[in-house]
Amino acid sequence: MNAKDLSTLAPLREEEPLTFGKWLKNIWTAARTVTKGMGITFKYVYGVKPVTIEYPEVREELPANSRSRLFNDVDNCISCMQCANACPVDCIYITAVRRDKDAPKIKTDGGTAIKLDLKQYTIDTALCCYCGLCTAACPTECITHTTDYEFSQYTVTEMKYDYLAPDIRAWKHRIVDK
Amino acid sequence: MIDLQAETPEKTEKIKSDLLTVNMGPQHPATHGVLRVEIKTDSEIVAEATPYLGYLHRCMEKHSENLDYRGVIPFVDRMDYLGSMSMEWGYALTIEKMLGTEVPRRAEYIRTIVGELQRVASHLMFFGTYAIDLGAFSPFLYAFQDREDILRIFEELSGARLLYNYIWIGGVWNDINDDQLRRIAKFCDTMEENLKKYHTLVGGNAIFIGRTANVGVISEEMAYRYGATGPVLRGSGIDWDLRKKRPYGLYEELDFDVIVGKGEKGQVGDCWDRYQVRVLEMFESIKIIRQCLDGIEEGPIIGKVPKIIKVPAGEIYMRTECPRGELGYHLISDGGKTPYRLKVKSSCFTHVSMLGEMAPGQMIADFVASIGSIDIVLGEVDR
Numbered sequence: 264m265n266a267k268d269l270s271t272l273a274p275l276r277e278e279e280p281l282t283f284g285k286w287l288k289n290i291w292t293a294a295r296t297v298t299k300g301m302g303i304t305f306k307y308v309y310g311v312k313p314v315t316i317e318y319p320e321v322r323e324e325l326p327a328n329s330r331s332r333l334f335n336d337v338d339n340c341i342s343c344m345q346c347a348n349a350c351p352v353d354c355i356y357i358t359a360v361r362r363d364k365d366a367p368k369i370k371t372d373g374g375t376a377i378k379l380d381l382k383q384y385t386i387d388t389a390l391c392c393y394c395g396l397c398t399a400a401c402p403t404e405c406i407t408h409t410t411d412y413e414f415s416q417y418t419v420t421e422m423k424y425d426y427l428a429p430d431i432r433a434w435k436h437r438i439v440d441k
Numbered sequence: 442m443i444d445l446q447a448e449t450p451e452k453t454e455k456i457k458s459d460l461l462t463v464n465m466g467p468q469h470p471a472t473h474g475v476l477r478v479e480i481k482t483d484s485e486i487v488a489e490a491t492p493y494l495g496y497l498h499r500c501m502e503k504h505s506e507n508l509d510y511r512g513v514i515p516f517v518d519r520m521d522y523l524g525s526m527s528m529e530w531g532y533a534l535t536i537e538k539m540l541g542t543e544v545p546r547r548a549e550y551i552r553t554i555v556g557e558l559q560r561v562a563s564h565l566m567f568f569g570t571y572a573i574d575l576g577a578f579s580p581f582l583y584a585f586q587d588r589e590d591i592l593r594i595f596e597e598l599s600g601a602r603l604l605y606n607y608i609w610i611g612g613v614w615n616d617i618n619d620d621q622l623r624r625i626a627k628f629c630d631t632m633e634e635n636l637k638k639y640h641t642l643v644g645g646n647a648i649f650i651g652r653t654a655n656v657g658v659i660s661e662e663m664a665y666r667y668g669a670t671g672p673v674l675r676g677s678g679i680d681w682d683l684r685k686k687r688p689y690g691l692y693e694e695l696d697f698d699v700i701v702g703k704g705e706k707g708q709v710g711d712c713w714d715r716y717q718v719r720v721l722e723m724f725e726s727i728k729i730i731r732q733c734l735d736g737i738e739e740g741p742i743i744g745k746v747p748k749i750i751k752v753p754a755g756e757i758y759m760r761t762e763c764p765r766g767e768l769g770y771h772l773i774s775d776g777g778k779t780p781y782r783l784k785v786k787s788s789c790f791t792h793v794s795m796l797g798e799m800a801p802g803q804m805i806a807d808f809v810a811s812i813g814s815i816d817i818v819l820g821e822v823d824r
Contacts, residue, residue, distance in 0.1 A: 289647075292647045293647040293648060295647075296645050296646050296647040296648075297646060297647065297648065299641060299642075299645065300641070300642045300643075300645070300646050303638055303641065303642045304579050304642070307579070307583075314586055314589070325596070326596055326597040326600070328597070328599075328600045328615065329596060329600050329601075330599075330600035330601050349509075349511070349512065350512075351508050351512035351513075351515055351516065392515055392604075393601065393604075394514070394515035394518075394604075394606045395600060395601075395606055395614075396511060396512065396515070396606070399614070408600060
């Protein structure tokens with residue numbers, strides 16, 4: 264690139280000659296407006312409630328419909344795949360087989376007959392974008408967002424939750440039935 | 442002391458300093474995200490500035506071609522993450538126009554309320570970060586404190602603080618209750634008082650005026666030439682607001698003024714004008730929210746939308762006024778379940794391209810003020 268001659272660039276500010284009166288006036292306006300501003304900031308020193316909380320000791324209660332970790336109540340799931348289809352990032356993996364004809368008939372809490380046996384229901388929480396479209400699509404309302412937001416892990420594979428595992432099933436009583 | 446210039450005038454003219462190339466960004470606090478600007482400087486004066494984009498490119502437009510129409514909304518949220526509600530609103534309007542869906546009145550009211558609250562939140566973010574760019578720290582904390590109230594209301598409405606997925610095709614997701622409406626009304630009162638205080642603190646400060654007046658001037662002609670929109674266009678003294686000129690939603694029935702920069706402290710179109718346009722726009726937004734709170738009607742919140750959305754084949758270009766300017770969606774559909782092509786026209790992209798012309802002749806510190814005043818979000822620039 265050719266070095267541009269800077270003298271051809273017109274300066275944006277037209278410098279006016281600085282007289283002594285103007286110099287004093289500048290100082291006066293600066294001092295006046297800064298004092299006015301400082302007056303506003305000083306009001307915040309005393310008499311204002313602290314707005315921050317000290318996190319690990321004090322925890323904020325999230326609103327009831329806050330969208331945090333997903334939980335699927337597998338007892339009420341009818342394996343309809345609607346959540347997996349609605350998911351924009353495809354992070355829900357479902358495997359289901361047809362239920363035996365001789366097996367006892369089971370129903371969800373809402374009264375819908377369960378015709379498929381759920382073999383796998385896994386959500387990759389690391390991929391999940393917490394948009395909530397799966398919860399809106401679910402006909403039996405078994406998949407929900409909980410208000411549980413502390414679930415960091417050391418490896419990515421640990422973020423894959425198998426909702427048929429007994430320890431994750433137990434969340435139902437810890438989070439949902441609170 | 443010997444006066445060199447007086448002695449040998451022709452000799453000093455030959456002394457030329459080399460230009461120094463400095464990379465500003467991509468990780469730089471003043472570039473508001475991952476923008477890299479290559480600056481060629483002669484000591485403190487910028488001779489040339491070239492913005493480089495693409496550090497936050499996430500293929501959002503290509504992704505949307507493989508998603509159903511509802512699934513695009515979470516991706517649209519992530520473009521301008523400080524104005525998600527406005528992004529969703531524009532997208533929802535595009536699809537509704539193609540489907541011919543009628544949106545219930547209550548949903549329109551809720552959309553207007555959240556849209557204007559989002560505008561206030563976004564401009565508060567500008568107010569805080571712009572003050573930080575120019576060396577004032579406490580306005581940032583005050584702005585965030587007020588923004589927190591808005592985010593809390595959004596969190597209760599949609600369940601998320603930043604990426605809402607709240608405005609759906611045909612209406613909104615959750616209904617708003619009376620308690621939330623009362624809190625929004627209360628927020629409007631406190632916000633109006635606080636804003637006056639903040640405007641005196643920052644806008645009236647002689648140092649702030651000295652840093653912004655006559656700096657980074659975008660003339661009327663230049664704004665037209667680049668296709669600037671939003672507060673940048675209005676800051677250049679052009680009376681153009683889509684909410685007034687091409688009304689969508691409820692804006693036809695609402696009473697508000699369009700704020701235009703007048704060059705009070707310097708020239709028309711300088712940084713101070715753009716700052717003032719944004720601050721005064723917050724007052725107008727509060728005015729709109731109050732009218733909506735008075736007029737909100739009972740009724741359904743979502744219109745009749747088929748379970749699987751199939752948009753009839755055709756083309757549409759829909760634009761809305763977002764906090765940062767005009768946002769346009771160009772949708773081409775072939776009648777399937779997914780968009781054939783979804784092109785987003787972002788206002789921030791045009792504003793970034795103006796930096797190259799604004800920079801020459803400025804001091805580096807003034808260039809920082811110029812970048813801040815156009816209020817870009819790199820998520821929207823790169824998409």
